[in-house]
Amino acid sequence: MSAVAMRLPGLAKRDAAPVDPDAAVAKAHGPSGPAKFRLIRYFAIASLVAFAVVAGVFAVFELKQGDFFREVQDREGAFFSLTQDQFVKKQEEAALRDLLSIHEAGNVNLTRLFANALWERDFAPFVAKAAPISVDHCRAMEDVKDAKGKSAAPPEKKACFAEVGKRIMALPGFREIDAKVIDSMKKTSVFKVKVFDLRGITIYSSEHAQIGEDKLFNAGWKKALAGTPASELTHRDKFSAFEGVVENRDLISSYLPVLAPGSNRIVGVFEVYSDVTPFLAQIRDTSRQIKVGADANRQKVRLVSEENQRKVDEAASVQVAALLAVLAALFGVLFVIVRRADRIIESQAEDREHAHQQLAQSEKMAALGQMVAGVAHQLNTPLGFSKNNVALAIDQLGQFETPVKVACKMSELVRSTAGDRIVLDVGRARAQLEGINASADDVVAVREMLGDVLTGIDQMSELVVHMRDFTRLDRARVSEFDVNEGLKSVVYLARSVIPNSVEVTEAYGPIPQIVCTPSQLNQIFLNLIINASQAIEGDGRITVSTREERGFVRIDVADTGSGIDPAIAERIFEPYFTTKPEGVGTGLGLNIARDIARAHGGDITVDSAPGHGATFSVFLPIGSAAEAGRAA
Amino acid sequence: MEATKGRVLCVDDEPHVVRALQWLLRKDFEVHAATNAADALRLLTQFDFDVVMSDQRMPGITGVEFLRDVRRAAPRAMRILLTGYSDLDAMVRSVNESEVYRFVTKPWNIRELPLLVAEAVEIARQAPAVVPDADVAQEAVDSLAAPVGPGAVSHRPTLVAMRAGESILLIDDDEGVRRSMHDVLGADVRVRHAGNLAEAVHALDDGAVSVVISDVRVGAVDVTRLIRLMKQKHPEVVTVVFSGVKDAQVVMDLINQGQVYRFIPKPFKPGFIRLIVDSALRRHRQLADTPEVRRRFQVQAAGEEAKVSLLRDVERAALAFAGGGAPGAGAFADGGTDAGPGLLGRLSGGFRRLFGA
Numbered sequence: 001m002s003a004v005a006m007r008l009p010g011l012a013k014r015d016a017a018p019v020d021p022d023a024a025v026a027k028a029h030g031p032s033g034p035a036k037f038r039l040i041r042y043f044a045i046a047s048l049v050a051f052a053v054v055a056g057v058f059a060v061f062e063l064k065q066g067d068f069f070r071e072v073q074d075r076e077g078a079f080f081s082l083t084q085d086q087f088v089k090k091q092e093e094a095a096l097r098d099l100l101s102i103h104e105a106g107n108v109n110l111t112r113l114f115a116n117a118l119w120e121r122d123f124a125p126f127v128a129k130a131a132p133i134s135v136d137h138c139r140a141m142e143d144v145k146d147a148k149g150k151s152a153a154p155p156e157k158k159a160c161f162a163e164v165g166k167r168i169m170a171l172p173g174f175r176e177i178d179a180k181v182i183d184s185m186k187k188t189s190v191f192k193v194k195v196f197d198l199r200g201i202t203i204y205s206s207e208h209a210q211i212g213e214d215k216l217f218n219a220g221w222k223k224a225l226a227g228t229p230a231s232e233l234t235h236r237d238k239f240s241a242f243e244g245v246v247e248n249r250d251l252i253s254s255y256l257p258v259l260a261p262g263s264n265r266i267v268g269v270f271e272v273y274s275d276v277t278p279f280l281a282q283i284r285d286t287s288r289q290i291k292v293g294a295d296a297n298r299q300k301v302r303l304v305s306e307e308n309q310r311k312v313d314e315a316a317s318v319q320v321a322a323l324l325a326v327l328a329a330l331f332g333v334l335f336v337i338v339r340r341a342d343r344i345i346e347s348q349a350e351d352r353e354h355a356h357q358q359l360a361q362s363e364k365m366a367a368l369g370q371m372v373a374g375v376a377h378q379l380n381t382p383l384g385f386s387k388n389n390v391a392l393a394i395d396q397l398g399q400f401e402t403p404v405k406v407a408c409k410m411s412e413l414v415r416s417t418a419g420d421r422i423v424l425d426v427g428r429a430r431a432q433l434e435g436i437n438a439s440a441d442d443v444v445a446v447r448e449m450l451g452d453v454l455t456g457i458d459q460m461s462e463l464v465v466h467m468r469d470f471t472r473l474d475r476a477r478v479s480e481f482d483v484n485e486g487l488k489s490v491v492y493l494a495r496s497v498i499p500n501s502v503e504v505t506e507a508y509g510p511i512p513q514i515v516c517t518p519s520q521l522n523q524i525f526l527n528l529i530i531n532a533s534q535a536i537e538g539d540g541r542i543t544v545s546t547r548e549e550r551g552f553v554r555i556d557v558a559d560t561g562s563g564i565d566p567a568i569a570e571r572i573f574e575p576y577f578t579t580k581p582e583g584v585g586t587g588l589g590l591n592i593a594r595d596i597a598r599a600h601g602g603d604i605t606v607d608s609a610p611g612h613g614a615t616f617s618v619f620l621p622i623g624s625a626a627e628a629g630r631a632a
Numbered sequence: 633m634e635a636t637k638g639r640v641l642c643v644d645d646e647p648h649v650v651r652a653l654q655w656l657l658r659k660d661f662e663v664h665a666a667t668n669a670a671d672a673l674r675l676l677t678q679f680d681f682d683v684v685m686s687d688q689r690m691p692g693i694t695g696v697e698f699l700r701d702v703r704r705a706a707p708r709a710m711r712i713l714l715t716g717y718s719d720l721d722a723m724v725r726s727v728n729e730s731e732v733y734r735f736v737t738k739p740w741n742i743r744e745l746p747l748l749v750a751e752a753v754e755i756a757r758q759a760p761a762v763v764p765d766a767d768v769a770q771e772a773v774d775s776l777a778a779p780v781g782p783g784a785v786s787h788r789p790t791l792v793a794m795r796a797g798e799s800i801l802l803i804d805d806d807e808g809v810r811r812s813m814h815d816v817l818g819a820d821v822r823v824r825h826a827g828n829l830a831e832a833v834h835a836l837d838d839g840a841v842s843v844v845i846s847d848v849r850v851g852a853v854d855v856t857r858l859i860r861l862m863k864q865k866h867p868e869v870v871t872v873v874f875s876g877v878k879d880a881q882v883v884m885d886l887i888n889q890g891q892v893y894r895f896i897p898k899p900f901k902p903g904f905i906r907l908i909v910d911s912a913l914r915r916h917r918q919l920a921d922t923p924e925v926r927r928r929f930q931v932q933a934a935g936e937e938a939k940v941s942l943l944r945d946v947e948r949a950a951l952a953f954a955g956g957g958a959p960g961a962g963a964f965a966d967g968g969t970d971a972g973p974g975l976l977g978r979l980s981g982g983f984r985r986l987f988g989a
Contacts, residue, residue, distance in 0.1 A: 380716030384739035385652035391742045392655050449655060452648045500689050539692075 039342045040335075047334060051327045058323050062316035069312045073305040080301050084294035091290055095283040096233060099276055100252060104231040107254040107272045110190065114270065115258045117184070122177045123204070123258075127197050127268060130168045135201055138164060139214065153214075161201075165212020168203060181206060182242050191241035191251060192273035195258075196221055203268075207240040215269075220255035224269040230255045233276070241275075250280040356575070356588075363588040367527055371470075374496030375463060382456035389449035389456075396446045399438040406433065466492045470526075472519045481518040483553055483620070484508040487544055490525040498533035502540050509547035514620055516600050521620070524593040524604075528557040528616045531589065535561025535614065551622055552602065558615040564608040572606065593618075637662045638753030639679055643672040643698065644687035644714070653685070656742055657749060669693040673701065681709045682756040683749055685736075688715035688722050696722050699730035708761040710752035710928070712736055723883040727895040734932070735887045751930075759927040762918065798916070799824055799839060800909065803832045803846035803855055813845070816902040817909060829853055829942070830950035830979060836862060837982030841869055842916040843909065848875035848882055853949065856882060857942040860889040860934040861987045867891070867926040868919040870912045874898055891929040943983055950979050 115123075138160035143151040153161075168174070181193055185206070195204040200216035215221040223230035231254040239246050251273045258268040406429075413422050426433065468474065469489040491504055498504070525544075532542045540560040547554050564572060571577045575591040590604075597604040601621045608614035640661045642653040650665035657663045664679065666672035669690060676684075684702045688695035699711045713726050716738035726732045733752055736745065799822040802813055810825055817823060824841070826832035828850055835841065844862070846855050859871050873886055876898035886892040893915060894908050919926050 377717040380738040381646050381649060384716065385646070385648045387739045388652040388656055388742050392652075445655065448651070452651060455648060500691050500694070503691075 043338045059320050066313050081298050088291045092287040103252040111256040111270045129171045161212045189275045191275050194271035196269040224255035224257045250277040378496040382459040386453045386456035389453045393446045393449045470522050480513045482513050494529040502533050505543045507545040511548050511553045520596045527589045532559035552619040555618040560613045563610040564614050638682045640683045641681045642685050645690040669698045676705050682753040684709045685712040696725045710756045720880045724895050735884050755927045759924050797840045798842040800843045801841045805850045828949040829946045843912045844871045857938045863890050863931050870916045888932045889934045891931050
């Protein structure tokens with residue numbers, strides 16, 4: 001009982017709002033509860049999200065791969081380009097270096113020849129003649145810094161040196177030397193020749209204006225003075241050559257030491273400008289061609305790289321597209337499968353629901369059928385003796401015919417006779433009168449027989465009244481109901497079904513009427529009582545009692561039967577759970593009972609100890625559910 | 633003359649019923665009444681009753697249980713069960729445990745019931761009592777209720793040795809039942825087998841059959857007609873019927889018109905069948921040795937239409953059998969080919985001999 005007591009508060013707290021009990025029962029039985037699993041929707045959403053993620057990841061991966069490929073290509077291209085550039089540059093530098101060294105070597109030889117030819121006889125004396133011309137006063141002049149901060153000779157210093165040049169040119173023999181130099185250089189690639197003395201003063205220049213210039217600080221001159229020829233490639237827009245001013249020429253100027261013939265002693269410095277414009281042009285042309293080739297290669301590489309990139313990108317796109325197509329196809333196929341599955345599941349659920357309803361109906365019919373059969377048989381007893389008695393009474397009445405006729409005749413005679421004496425001629429009627437064997441006891445017997453018939457009819461009408469009270473088909477479906485009265489009818493009818501070895505005790509307490517669906521409650525009670533009788537083997541007792549308890553009407557159906565194994569006690573209210581043999585019970589009886597009780601805002605519980613019977617308790621709310629019941 | 637009146641005990645928990653029965657029967661019988669089993673058993677010790685008629689549903693005890701006690705306490709009394717309930721279980725037990733003479737349903741027929749009681753009184757007075765074979769029959773009854781266990785199989789009571797001319801006829805079309813029956817009864821018991829009505833009629837006509845063991849139906853054909861009709865002419869043949877079909881009317885007809893010795897619901901335990909066959913053989917010997925006892929098992933005449941429909945079904949079975957050219961057809965048609973009219977002629981001859989048609 002403690003289990004029941006513990007459950008009660010929870011029960012009371014229940015939001016007892018049963019709408020239509022029938023609808024509530026139907027709903028409780030429905031295979032699709034309130035939280036229906038929408039298979040197709042959930043599948044579609046989940047798989048679309050999953051596929052989108054897969055497709056996204058794949059696309060990003062492909063994109064990254066494209067970027068990586070591009071990066072690699074770019075790096076390769078840059079490396080290639082650099083190599084090409086360096087190659088071209090190196091080639092040009094080598095060519096220029098070669099050109100320079102070839103010309104330097106040429107100039108050195110030329111200077112040797114020149115020195116051999118001119119120095120001893122012409123320049124040496126001339127240098128000696130110029131030696132006395134002092135330049136110290138010019139050199140003493142301070143250099144000035146120009147706007148760029150570079151120290152340069154001021155104009156008066158330049159003029160001073162120019163004055164020195166004029167004095168040198170005024171020296172005797174200058175014209176001869178000049179003529180010889182120009183003569184010997186004519187038609188060569190040498191454009192200019194200068195001669196410096198050991199002081200660094202320009203003693204001779206084929207460009208006369210430069211005679212007298214100071215080269216003391218010139219790196220080329222210094223190098224040559226130290227014994228090493230120094231050459232430099234320069235480009236001049238205008239250049240005063242032997243044969244006039246030339247424009248836009250590439251020149252190699254070489255400072256060359258002049259050795260005294262037959263010795264290694266440096267006696268002066270030559271500066272020779274030789275024209276390398278054609279060579280340089282050729283070198284440049286070669287370089288340009290190489291560069292063009294390199295550019296073409298680079299272009300080709302770039303194109304190939306672009307083509308590769310395009311192919312890679314295209315392949316990536318194709319792969320992404322293919323993946324999308326596969327995923328879409330997969331989704332389509334899965335969707336079709338799931339939709340088909342969903343339909344099958346739905347139709348199975350419908351079938352199950354249908355089967356369930358049929359079973360529930362057959363469960364109801366089984367209980368009712370059992371009861372109807374019991375009632376029909378129970379009718380046979382009053383029917384049997386009533387029929388017997390009526391037939392016998394009719395027979396007996398036949399025996400009374402003659403005595404009654406005789407009595408009537410006597411009465412007539414008495415009335416028509418004034419005196420106290422009547423004379424009967426017995427002779428004629430003796431045979432008839434002697435045949436009378438009815439006694440006054442027989443009349444009493446007939447009265448008793450018919451009295452019993454009346455009792456039989458009362459029994460039969462009692463049964464009919466209880467049957468009407470049980471079904472209540474002629475009453476409002478939801479109404480005020482005295483549960484005790486209902487139980488009396490149910491017990492009365494159940495007695496016809498349950499074995500005589502089972503005693504049914506009724507102990508009804510004072511309980512208020514409740515608003516409910518009486519026919520459904522009667523169904524529960526009949527079910528519980530029949531169940532109880534089935535739990536009893538041989539002799540036993542069923543006790544049906546009612547009482548009011550904490551706002552509920554409590555109906556207990558207790559039996560002295562086998563009891564319920566605790567292992568299955570939890571499950572007995574589950575649908576399709578039955579301990580009866582296959583084909584005997586549907587396993588829905590208690591399930592339906594609980595649904596009905598709950599639809600009324602109540603509940604049903606069981607308390608049992610194996611071997612000591614079981615007590616099923618139905619709780620029906622007195623107040624709140626009554627209101628809800630009225631609303632239904 | 634008070635002494636010549638049959639003495640009848642009516643038991644019913646409903647006093648109106650016993651009063652009604654008293655009024656109905658008091659003219660011809662000395663009627664005693666009780667409304668509970670205890671009173672009734674006390675009356676049994678005081679008077680020597682010819683007939684005991686009891687209701688099935690009574691508080692504390694069923695009519696079947698009460699009549700079982702009556703069978704022991706007053707074996708001479710004929711037992712009639714009166715009930716408003718066609719409770720199959722009660723009926724089966726009324727056959728096996730109480731060996732009731734008749735099963736009467738409420739509401740009873742007031743013309744027929746006194747005649748039935750009179751008939752029962754006459755039998756009770758003329759035919760010697762059958763003392764219940766406590767050793768075997770009760771053992772068989774008990775084993776019905778006993779759980780199936782290893783002991784049940786190993787327990788093989790020895791059968792009474794079969795006498796010359798005795799045999800058992802098994803009417804069933806189930807090969808499995810036939811084989812298990814053979815296994816259970818052993819080789820020393822002569823069992824003839826009939827798979828259809830024609831074979832059954834042939835076997836019954838052919839040789840002395842002591843005990844008939846039969847299913848209620850062979851194929852779709854009702855065999856109980858054969859049993860009922862046969863019992864009418866040959867009360868010494870003891871019948872045991874088994875069935876998986878739960879039909880109260882069939883059992884009632886088998887009691888009233890067939891005086892079936894035992895009714896066994898399927899499935900049954902092999903050891904149980906052995907006990908049943910044993911006690912059936914004993915009963916057959918009683919009936920064969922003491923023809924006067926047979927009256928106690930007199931049957932209520934089955935209708936003429938039952939005979940006609942049975943003959944039709946027998947002929948149909950015979951034709952189907954012969955036409956099908958089944959191996960066993962030789963049992964009827966010696967030549968094998970002249971199945972048609974010759975076979976039928978012989979069958980209807982057998983049928984007439986058996987049922988007096």
